[in-house]
Amino acid sequence: MSEEINIGIINISDRASRGEYEDIPGKAIKSTLEEYLTNDFATVYRVIPDEQPQIEETLIEMADRHKCCLIITSGGTGPSIRDVTPEATSAVCEKMMPGFGELMRSVSLQYVPTAILSRQTAGIRGQSLIINLPGKPKAIRECLDAVFPAVPYCIDLLEGPYLNVNPSVISAFRPKGS
């Protein structure tokens, strides 16, 4: 029996949602996951504006209806008035995972001192791990490379599908005896 794997990708951007910007971040996340994972997986994919109720609704739909084991957002994590992705994420999660944001900011700090302006976080809703990424394609890859080694084991702990990675691209760490 092959287990069905759904992964949600949400590009949160006023301008991309109006078609003024090409959806580069969403595509970058999708192609990065295709490089990482040797499993087949289906993506549930949305490009939406920086509206907190719509972000919350989309996260809930992906978690509860589409049973995505992993939901990755890009954008809306800065200090601007329209940046509300972390607030939407906290609002729908039962548990917050502060270690993801800490690590992503500390990795980005190696490149730019403005990394501290990024408010990205991660959390758990039901059996879904939700991770906020920044909006810039370069930062997306840096951040995913940093946190992804912990993602397959996190999904194991949430009793989700068993993710296999391509070890020439990324490692996945599962503690022995767990």
Place this chain on the structure above:
Amino acid sequence: MSEEINIGIINISDRASRGEYEDIPGKAIKSTLEEYLTNDFATVYRVIPDEQPQIEETLIEMADRHKCCLIITSGGTGPSIRDVTPEATSAVCEKMMPGFGELMRSVSLQYVPTAILSRQTAGIRGQSLIINLPGKPKAIRECLDAVFPAVPYCIDLLEGPYLNVNPSVISAFRPKGS
């Protein structure tokens, strides 16, 4: 007059509380504290399941009734549905101390990339410092070694007992002039 020192230790684990696992984490914390401290101290010791109301009750009892200056928990800090120790800790604390969790995760990250899955935190209830540790004995020691140098001064600031450490095992830092 010798001041009475009470320290709370709580092993939070469904399986240990049912006797299916030996209580290794609680014992590891106790023996580590005996190595660190040259003071005599009494421990208030519990092994309880991952039930948020019971964790909160136990923390409150140790802080308010037993006047523990320090309460250390192990376990229940991961992303699994039964892991609720950080939520119970926040619920009973007046002040959160994010620096403890940040430092413990950053130390654990030197060993395992899954350190970011640990949601452990620390906080203050009344005159008690509550610190969450992970459940694995190796990680317990790594985390305590990292944060303990700040613990005696924190307890000074809470007007608790004056803790003395064995300098050949661990250091305790107290800023000059404070």
Place this chain on the structure above:
Amino acid sequence: MSEEINIGIINISDRASRGEYEDIPGKAIKSTLEEYLTNDFATVYRVIPDEQPQIEETLIEMADRHKCCLIITSGGTGPSIRDVTPEATSAVCEKMMPGFGELMRSVSLQYVPTAILSRQTAGIRGQSLIINLPGKPKAIRECLDAVFPAVPYCIDLLEGPYLNVNPSVISAFRPKGS
């Protein structure tokens, strides 16, 4: 037309507010900003006790009435019962900026292991960036040096005045194409 720049400085200290201590922290922040910035700016300056309602009121007044683009507090960030600056800051902000506290603690940890006791944070109220600094003059400079390179761009994102820094003292990073 030259844009008016207001910066709020609040020394939060029971003893300084009663005149028992000289207001060294507030002056240290002001002289540091004068070294950093080549713009002319006006300061709105207060020395107040560690009373949460009064701290909140002062932050609100500086943000909403005086339109300060930047408000810097010192003191009240430790674990003591009177330390309530982070709670007052969260209470008046719409957005929290966890990266500031993380970076400041990680910089201070290079000097003292008790850096993890510092609960300082930053947040946004309207168009004002509020940053909590510790109370000790040496730590104030270390912390400001660490986070300030991200401050001018943060204020750009909040549509505030364009801050110019003296590059021989501090750098200001603004991502290209932003």
